[in-house]
Every structure is written in structure tokens, then in C-alpha cells.
Amino acid sequence: MVLEPTPRADAYRTLVAERKACAACEGCLANPSRIDGGIHDSDRLGPYSRWQGNLDAPLVVVGQDFADVASFRKYGGWPGPDVGTNLNLVALLREAGFEIQPPRRGVPDDRLFFTNAVLCMKAGAGRGRQQRVPAWCFKKCSGFLRRTIEIVSPRVVVTLGTGALAAVRRAFEVKGSRLRGCVGKEEPLREGTVLVPMYHPSPTVVNTTRSMETMRGDWCDSVALQAAASASRTSRETVRGH
Numbered sequence: 001m002v003l004e005p006t007p008r009a010d011a012y013r014t015l016v017a018e019r020k021a022c023a024a025c026e027g028c029l030a031n032p033s034r035i036d037g038g039i040h041d042s043d044r045l046g047p048y049s050r051w052q053g054n055l056d057a058p059l060v061v062v063g064q065d066f067a068d069v070a071s072f073r074k075y076g077g078w079p080g081p082d083v084g085t086n087l088n089l090v091a092l093l094r095e096a097g098f099e100i101q102p103p104r105r106g107v108p109d110d111r112l113f114f115t116n117a118v119l120c121m122k123a124g125a126g127r128g129r130q131q132r133v134p135a136w137c138f139k140k141c142s143g144f145l146r147r148t149i150e151i152v153s154p155r156v157v158v159t160l161g162t163g164a165l166a167a168v169r170r171a172f173e174v175k176g177s178r179l180r181g182c183v184g185k186e187e188p189l190r191e192g193t194v195l196v197p198m199y200h201p202s203p204t205v206v207n208t209t210r211s212m213e214t215m216r217g218d219w220c221d222s223v224a225l226q227a228a229a230s231a232s233r234t235s236r237e238t239v240r241g242h
């Protein structure tokens with residue numbers, strides 16, 4: 001990605017360089033810059049941002065963590081095109097008025113900005129994607145999350161699941177109720193940005209906790225999301241009209 005030399009792009013480049021150098025979670029999480037000598041790493045904040053890494057995005061989506069080292073290697077440092085969570089997310093965003101393409105290795109879509117509350121990969125053996133990330137890793141990565149949201153400065157931040165919700169609230173020192181009681185409802189996060197908590201759209205959650213049909217309603221009914229999507233369409237049409 002070639003970024004214009006703007007203060008926003010400079011701040012992002014600095015953030016990415018700091019992420020690559022960070023060893024705060026060593027022993028628990030593996031930094032992409034150190035997995036296989038960094039061959040799957042990029043000039044973006046993380047694998048999720050390779051798919052959607054628009055610094056002018058009206059919407060930032062925050063997931064909990066990306067994957068374990070094995071999955072990171074399997075997909076060459078990109079979000080998997082056949083991963084249920086990713087495909088469900090595309091469908092839910094469509095309900096909210098945002099059209100994005102499913103992930104494709106080597107091809108950024110860059111309409112929105114996606115990131116994770118912890119930026120490095122689960123390094124333990126055995127439980128793969130289901131490994132738990134210790135609470136202290138979320139705390140260590142909190143500064144990266146806050147700075148990312150401040151740099152992009154979107155109208156809306158959507159969190160996927162309880163871990164991401166807690167991480168964003170902690171990063172901005174705001175309190176709120178449990179996910180069950182606030183799903184889809186906007187809450188103030190910082191000036192010009194609201195937080196909209198959503199359930200995680202993984203196949204496991206869809207099959208056990210909240211169906212896709214109910215989640216579609218959550219995303220479709222969000223006034224903040226629909227307004228952000230509408231403003232984004234208007235601004236794209238204005239640019240095309242010039």
C-alpha cells in the first residue's frame with residue numbers, strides 16, 4: 001500500500017512500525033514480523049487490515065484476535081476466503097448498507113477498516129483458533145487499539161463479541177453494560193465516534209448463541225450504521241460527480 005504523506009498516513013506508518021517491533025506479549029502471542037522471518041507480514045497493522053485498510057473509512061470493525069500461528073501461515077497472512085466468520089461479516093455489513101468484497105489473498109478491498117483487539121497470533125499448540133488470549137495481552141495491546149481508532153476517526157466502531165467490546169471500552173476508559181443488554185445500541189466513544197456492540201459472527205456463535213437471522217436484524221436495525229453507510233455512499237457519489 002502506498003500512502004500519501006499526510007499526518008494521518010504518517011501516524012499509521014509509525015503505528016505499524018511499533019507493532020512490528022513490539023514484544024510485549026512474547027511467550028504467549030507471536031508477532032507476524034517474527035513468524036517465519038516475517039515473510040507473511042505486511043506494511044499494514046495486521047492481517048485483518050490487509051483486507052479492509054481504508055484510513056478514511058466511516059466504519060472500523062474490531063474483532064478479538066485474528067488467529068493462531070497455524071492459520072496465519074495457512075492463509076499467508078491474509079484473512080481466509082473460506083472462513084465462516086469472514087463470510088458472515090460480509091453478509092451482515094450488507095444488511096447495514098455496506099457492500100464489501102469477501103477476502104481474497106493479495107487483493108485488498110479497502111472500503112472499511114478492520115482490526116483486532118490483540119494484533120499478534122496465538123502461539124500455543126493444541127487448541128488452534130479456540131485458544132484463550134490472556135487478559136494481560138488485551139491490556140498490553142490497548143494503546144495500539146486506541147491509536148488506530150483515533151487515526152481513522154470513523155463515525156462508527158463495531159465490536160464483534162465480548163472480548164472486543166471490553167477491549168474498546170477499556171482503551172477509551174468508558175463503561176457499559178454486558179453485550180446481551182446493549183447489542184446494536186450505539187454508545188458514545190469519543191468525539192464524532194460512536195460504539196455499536198455486536199455479537200461475534202463465528203459459525204459457533206451463530207449455531208449456539210445468536211442466529212444469523214437475529215444478527216441480520218441487529219445490523220439492519222442499527223440507525224448509526226445505516227447513517228454511516230448512507231453518508232459514505234453520498235460522499236462516493238459526490239466524488240464521482242466531480
Ligand code: SF4
Pocket residue numbers: 019022023024025026029031118119120137140141142144
Ligand atoms: S498483541 Fe499487541 S501488545 Fe502484544 S506483542 Fe502484539 S502488538 Fe504488542
